[in-house]
Amino acid sequence: MSTVKSILFKDPASTESTRSILRVLILLTIAAAAVASRLFSVIRFESIIHEFDPWFNFRASKYLVKHGFFDFWNWFDDRTWYPLGRVTGGTLYPGLMVTSGAIWHALRMISLPVDIRNICVLLAPGFSGLTAFATYLFTKEMKDSGAGLLAAAFMGIAPGYISRSVAGSYDNEAIAIFLLMFTFYLWIKAAKLGSAMWGGLCALFYFYMVSAWGGYVFITNLIPLHVLVLILMGRYSGRIYVAYSSWYALGTLASMQVPFVGFLPVKTSEHMAALGIFGLIQLVAFVDYLRGQVPSKQFNTLLRALVILVTIVAFTGLVTLTVTGVIAPWSGRFYSLWDTGYAKIHIPIIASVSEHQPTAWPSFFFDLNMLIWLFPAGVYLCFRQLTDEHVFIIVYSVMASYFAGVMVRLMLTLTPIVCVAAAITVSSIFDTYLEIDSPQESDDDSESKKPKKEKVKETGGFLSSKAPYIGIYSITSKVAVVGAFSVYLILFVLHCTWVTSNAYSSPSVVLASRMPDGSQHIIDDFREAYYWLRKNTPYDSKIMSWWDYGYQIGGMADRTTLVDNNTWNNTHIATVGKAMASSEEVSYDILRKHEVDYVLVIFGGLLGYSGDDINKFLWMVRIAEGVWPQEVQERKFFTHRGEYKVDHEATDTMKNSLMYKMSYYKFPSLFPPGQAQDRVRGARLPSEGPVLHTLDEAFTSENWIVRIYKVKDLDQFGRDHFSVSAFEGGKKKKGKKGGMAGRAAGKRGRRVARI
Amino acid sequence: MARKARATTPEPSAVRPSTPNTTVDAAPKATPKTSTTTTTTSSSSSTSTVNLSANSSPFAVAGAIWDKYQKDTPQRTKLIDVFLGFLVAVGALQFIYCVVAGNYPFNAFLAGFAATVGQFVLTASLRIQTNPANKAEFSSVSPERAFADFVFGSLTLHFFCVNFIN
Numbered sequence: 026m027s028t029v030k031s032i033l034f035k036d037p038a039s040t041e042s043t044r045s046i047l048r049v050l051i052l053l054t055i056a057a058a059a060v061a062s063r064l065f066s067v068i069r070f071e072s073i074i075h076e077f078d079p080w081f082n083f084r085a086s087k088y089l090v091k092h093g094f095f096d097f098w099n100w101f102d103d104r105t106w107y108p109l110g111r112v113t114g115g116t117l118y119p120g121l122m123v124t125s126g127a128i129w130h131a132l133r134m135i136s137l138p139v140d141i142r143n144i145c146v147l148l149a150p151g152f153s154g155l156t157a158f159a160t161y162l163f164t165k166e167m168k169d170s171g172a173g174l175l176a177a178a179f180m181g182i183a184p185g186y187i188s189r190s191v192a193g194s195y196d197n198e199a200i201a202i203f204l205l206m207f208t209f210y211l212w213i214k215a216a217k218l219g220s221a222m223w224g225g226l227c228a229l230f231y232f233y234m235v236s237a238w239g240g241y242v243f244i245t246n247l248i249p250l251h252v253l254v255l256i257l258m259g260r261y262s263g264r265i266y267v268a269y270s271s272w273y274a275l276g277t278l279a280s281m282q283v284p285f286v287g288f289l290p291v292k293t294s295e296h297m298a299a300l301g302i303f304g305l306i307q308l309v310a311f312v313d314y315l316r317g318q319v320p321s322k323q324f325n326t327l328l329r330a331l332v333i334l335v336t337i338v339a340f341t342g343l344v345t346l347t348v349t350g351v352i353a354p355w356s357g358r359f360y361s362l363w364d365t366g367y368a369k370i371h372i373p374i375i376a377s378v379s380e381h382q383p384t385a386w387p388s389f390f391f392d393l394n395m396l397i398w399l400f401p402a403g404v405y406l407c408f409r410q411l412t413d414e415h416v417f418i419i420v421y422s423v424m425a426s427y428f429a430g431v432m433v434r435l436m437l438t439l440t441p442i443v444c445v446a447a448a449i450t451v452s453s454i455f456d457t458y459l460e461i462d463s464p465q466e467s468d469d470d471s472e473s474k475k476p477k478k479e480k481v482k483e484t485g486g487f488l489s490s491k492a493p494y495i496g497i498y499s500i501t502s503k504v505a506v507v508g509a510f511s512v513y514l515i516l517f518v519l520h521c522t523w524v525t526s527n528a529y530s531s532p533s534v535v536l537a538s539r540m541p542d543g544s545q546h547i548i549d550d551f552r553e554a555y556y557w558l559r560k561n562t563p564y565d566s567k568i569m570s571w572w573d574y575g576y577q578i579g580g581m582a583d584r585t586t587l588v589d590n591n592t593w594n595n596t597h598i599a600t601v602g603k604a605m606a607s608s609e610e611v612s613y614d615i616l617r618k619h620e621v622d623y624v625l626v627i628f629g630g631l632l633g634y635s636g637d638d639i640n641k642f643l644w645m646v647r648i649a650e651g652v653w654p655q656e657v658q659e660r661k662f663f664t665h666r667g668e669y670k671v672d673h674e675a676t677d678t679m680k681n682s683l684m685y686k687m688s689y690y691k692f693p694s695l696f697p698p699g700q701a702q703d704r705v706r707g708a709r710l711p712s713e714g715p716v717l718h719t720l721d722e723a724f725t726s727e728n729w730i731v732r733i734y735k736v737k738d739l740d741q742f743g744r745d746h747f748s749v750s751a752f753e754g755g756k757k758k759k760g761k762k763g764g765m766a767g768r769a770a771g772k773r774g775r776r777v778a779r780i
Numbered sequence: 781m782a783r784k785a786r787a788t789t790p791e792p793s794a795v796r797p798s799t800p801n802t803t804v805d806a807a808p809k810a811t812p813k814t815s816t817t818t819t820t821t822s823s824s825s826s827t828s829t830v831n832l833s834a835n836s837s838p839f840a841v842a843g844a845i846w847d848k849y850q851k852d853t854p855q856r857t858k859l860i861d862v863f864l865g866f867l868v869a870v871g872a873l874q875f876i877y878c879v880v881a882g883n884y885p886f887n888a889f890l891a892g893f894a895a896t897v898g899q900f901v902l903t904a905s906l907r908i909q910t911n912p913a914n915k916a917e918f919s920s921v922s923p924e925r926a927f928a929d930f931v932f933g934s935l936t937l938h939f940f941c942v943n944f945i946n
Contacts (some may be wrong), residue, residue, distance in 0.1 A: 220921050225933045263911075271933050275940070282944060288890070288895065315845060
């Protein structure tokens with residue numbers, strides 16, 4: 026808040042130079058605030074990589090600094106997607122890792138050997154400071170530097186952006202939002218000046234963006250859309266031609282250097298709009314040139330007709346090419362952008378990701394607070410001035426609003442424009458109400474050219490009220506409005522800080538809970554289990570788990586996984602889903618064929634951790650059903666009343682599934698007979714726990730969140746495991762020794778296998 | 781450089797605004813006479829020597845444009861136009877080759893094609909920026925600045941092309 030205040034209360038006698046010094050100071054303060062508020066997670070927990078995807082990025086960064094750039098480029102990873110492996114170097118966006126690798130090398134060069142982990146953890150906060158700066162530059166192009174500073178402050182602390190950039194959230198978005206804003210700034214600059222250099226710089230940053238985040242497609246489509254709208258509005262100019270042509274020609278060529286992108290820019294529908302507009306603008310430029318030679322009024326209409334005609338022809342051509350298969354059709358994620366129900370029906374793997382769900386409306390208020398209602402006002406103000414760059418804001422806000430409504434994740438692309446538009450609004454309000462003199466003209470003109478000076482004199486406005494003005498020029502209205510907005514701004518800062526510290530700073534690798542006396546209790550089951558894997562299993566053992574945990578196992582336990590969060594092979598994931606959803610006879614076969622040594626499940630029933638595998642189980646079933654509709658059927662997992670139950674009403678298919686058995690194995694023995702209670706689903710479990718024949722419990726973490734099972738070796742006498750356990754069960758009663766018997770049983774199982 | 785050497789060779793017919801040119805070459809002399817004088821005369825306030833009405837035949841319009849082009853365009857701009865025509869020719873050649881002989885080293889084709897297209901648009905940008913008629917639009921871009929931009933853009937472009945062509 027202090028930053029915003031300092032914009033308002035500046036020395037009235039400030040000259041241009043002191044003002045620019047102040048501006049720099051304010052920007053630095055904003056950057057510091059942006060970085061500081063993202064450090065909650067380090068203070069509350071520790072300097073640790075968060076969540077899922079960051080673990081892969083972290084692992085890739087470690088690989089990069091260890092083996093060098095070229096090895097990283099050609100990296101074939103045989104420790105994931107067993108037995109397929111993954112061409113990691115060619116299937117990732119290397120921008121993030123290369124950035125942190127470069128920082129690492131740069132720091133070493135100046136004799137500051139910093140651990141790569143700390144660089145990775147602090148990369149996102151660092152870049153958020155830069156994002157604030159880029160937002161300042163962007164907004165400055167739209168209105169003035171006052172609005173720019175406000176926008177930078179909003180951007181620095183808006184929870185919608187913080188949610189993806191707290192310390193430790195080492196994901197592509199960490200640098201991508203900065204690149205997004207900076208690319209847009211360069212684009213606006215290029216379009217304003219009509220300079221090929223700015224266009225070329227824009228292309229270079231676009232290249233950086235392409236190498237860093239799949240969301241670059243947003244830029245690829247937004248800039249052409251901006252140009253198209255300008256052309257259709259009859260606002261074509263040579264500047265637009267220069268800016269767009271140089272951006273597209275360089276940017277597209279540059280984007281194809283990234284191996285993961287490859288030939289996509291000339292082959293897929295997502296990129297065709299940019300290509301089409303590129304062709305169109307050549308035509309328009311040519312026609313415009315001709316018009317310069319033959320001035321006539323009819324030409325304008327002719328031009329517009331031509332534009333519309335070409336658009337239609339290009340669109341038809343695109344559709345034809347797509348249908349005939351020359352151009353790859355839209356990818357599934359893009360279909361799900363237009364039809365929110367599409368993914369659920371056709372591609373469960375996409376629908377199963379929580380961040381691909383449609384956004385619930387409270388999250389707009391949660392993530393953007395007061396900005397969300399200032400946002401339309403800012404867009405309206407853009408309509409009033411409507412220069413070329415304001416058209417950009419309008420186009421951006423329309424597109425981003427739609428996409429943010431469709432996918433939770435795309436809230437991230439909406440946040441910058443909301444900050445910019447809200448800053449324009451607030452700045453206009455302050456411009457209007459902080460004027461000391463009431464102007465002679467109507468209040469439209471009071472949005473004057475030198476807002477800085479008027480803002481500055483606010484204190485004077487309070488005190489030196491000589492003439493009683495009415496309407497918005499009266500002191501009362503000025504004080505009321507300015508006061509109200511100051512309060513809003515303070516509340517906004519409070520809200521942002523609260524949200525950041527409470528909602529977005531959890532690493533989700535380490536869970537926090539409150540003890541009855543209010544002190545914090547850290548639940549560290551994940552790392553406990555992964556560390557157990559790292560220390561107690563052979564280096565080349567294969568761990569099967571649901572794909573969510575693939576990156577974490579690879580990063581923390583350093584063991585080979587079958588599937589991970591890079592969901593490139595649906596069938597392989599479905600295989601794991603089938604193994605989890607089938608009965609032991611079927612599953613054991615799959616496990617043997619994939620040489621699985623250990624199976625890992627997440628179980629929250631004891632603690633009440635709701636993100637566990639039983640809750641995700643239906644997605645496993647659905648994904649498996651998509652590939653083997655005959656063998657796995659979702660219907661069979663529901664009771665006859667259509668409920669998803671885990672208690673005694675659960676269906677036989679459910680009770681026999683490997684996932685159910687692994688989750689509840691020996692669970693009832695923790696409780697007095699008949700009292701077993703699943704705290705997540707609020708279900709009372711049958712007192713007889715499931716029996717496992719083909720797996721041995723190897724490890725269960727302190728709070729039972731992670732359970733690891735060892736797959737039994739083939740029986741030495743050639744019997745199947747059911748007859749073995751029947752035989753052993755009949756011959757000698759193995760006493761159950763309560764909950765801790767699991768570990769003993771695990772060791773026993775291995776010993777048997779070794780003999 | 782081979783390209784430079786060949787830049788002088790293309791026929792005048794390869795020059796950009798000349799698509800209807802071949803048919804019109806003989807026509808321009810005749811145009812003033814054939815242009816029918818109808819009521820809806822456009823406001824031709826420019827220096828164009830040819831009086832055109834809204835109903836002039838396309839040939840007449842094209843001929844008039846060609847005449848005006850020959851007369852009003854500075855020599856340097858004409859040089860740029862020749863280069864543009866050359867780039868169009870090379871690009872078309874590559875495209876025909878791609879269609880006829882297949883696109884096997886696709887990245888090589890793309891790199892070559894993108895080099896011509898990119899160079900074309902950069903040169904066209906230079907042409908637009910340096911055109912005195914557009915002076916008002918490009919208030920911050922002097923001709924020298926435009927040329928510097930052109931060099932910067934071309935360097936970047938060819939850097940990526942060389943990297944991509946393998």
